[in-house]
């Protein structure tokens with residue numbers, strides 16, 4: 001079997017700091033669990049612009065298309081704010097997502113018990129929460145035509161079009177069913193079939209795809225009811241699949257059930273490659289945090305959890321992903337806190353690398 005390949009793009013600001021901790025964890029899995037990766041590293045964002053005059057060099061794009069998974073830190077910074085729109089750091093990230101055709105965006109909402117006080121909801125509602133929102137990312141109302149602001153008679157009218165083809169719905173549904181198979185085998189599809197034709201088609205196609213996954217318990221919910229249920233009792237869900245617009249709202253809502261930005265990983269998946277693995281980009285939800293960059297204050301957990309997602313969803317290493325998540329849980333339960341996690345109850349302050357050291361220690365203890 002060939003060694004799985006991983007392209008690491010640390011990017012700007014705190015990106016390289018948090019990624020340095022991920023590199024140590026990747027090395028740990030190689031040395032202690034025999035999990036070898038063919039790791040290469042390259043530039044994206046402002047640092048790529050500084051070197052090549054473009055936020056993503058064509059060679060880097062080509063590499064991203066070839067590897068089994070891409071792991072990205074963050075891009076951007078105030079020194080790039082005045083660049084032309086076409087070469088802004090964020091364009092590098094957008095090019096990756098577009099050319100890899102990453103149509104399925106995975107945003108987990110996972111609440112570590114030790115941080116359940118960080119949520120605005122009651123502790124028993126969020127403690128132990130572990131759900132996944134799958135958002136369709138490349139179609140729907142953000143892309144549909146016609147769109148624009150037009151004049152009709154003597155007033156202006158703003159138009160956006162919700163448009164989904166069967167195949168666009170089917171591929172994101174399939175990706176959600178595949179995920180559900182690796183989790184608790186429960187999938188809830190959310191749309192507004194009561195008032196939108198695209199919602200009726202969405203429900204029909206998801207149901208059709210579901211026939212290939214008889215083990216997965218499929219349910220349907222109107223997206224507005226879904227938002228209510230997510231805040232009332234989120235633990236009733238495992239995987240949720242929804243369109244681009246509803247997914248944008250519901251994934252932000254679900255993410256904030258769990259507290260800090262420094263804890264939130266994400267993945268964007270595309271079509272399966274020849275080896276059966278989906279094209280994949282893993283990245284923390286946070287940005288380059290220029291206000292704390294270079295000070296050893298960044299929380300590396302979102303980026304480390306993004307690697308845990310890669311282990312589970314690209315490399316079929318669910319048990320090792322769970323080992324890594326349990327190590328993080330342990331360190332948090334022991335009271336270790338980067339600055340962003342320091343609540344009123346206090347904790348043991350640690351730097352970025354201090355958090356990495358502690359997670360490596362907990363991994364050692366798990367053997």
Ligand code: NAD
Pocket residue numbers: 014018073074075076077078090093261262283284285286287288289290291292297298299300302340
């Ligand atoms: P941000 O996520 O970088 O920071 C928001 C706040 O959260 C800041 O106070 C920051 O210190 C804090 N924070 C973020 N990540 C943290 C971590 N891991 N540990 C501790 N604290 C953390 O968002 P912003 O300030 O709006 O944007 C800063 C730059 O990042 C901008 O150039 C923006 O365009 C870019 N950005 C990039 C991405 C990405 O690469 N995916 C996403 C969002 C923003």
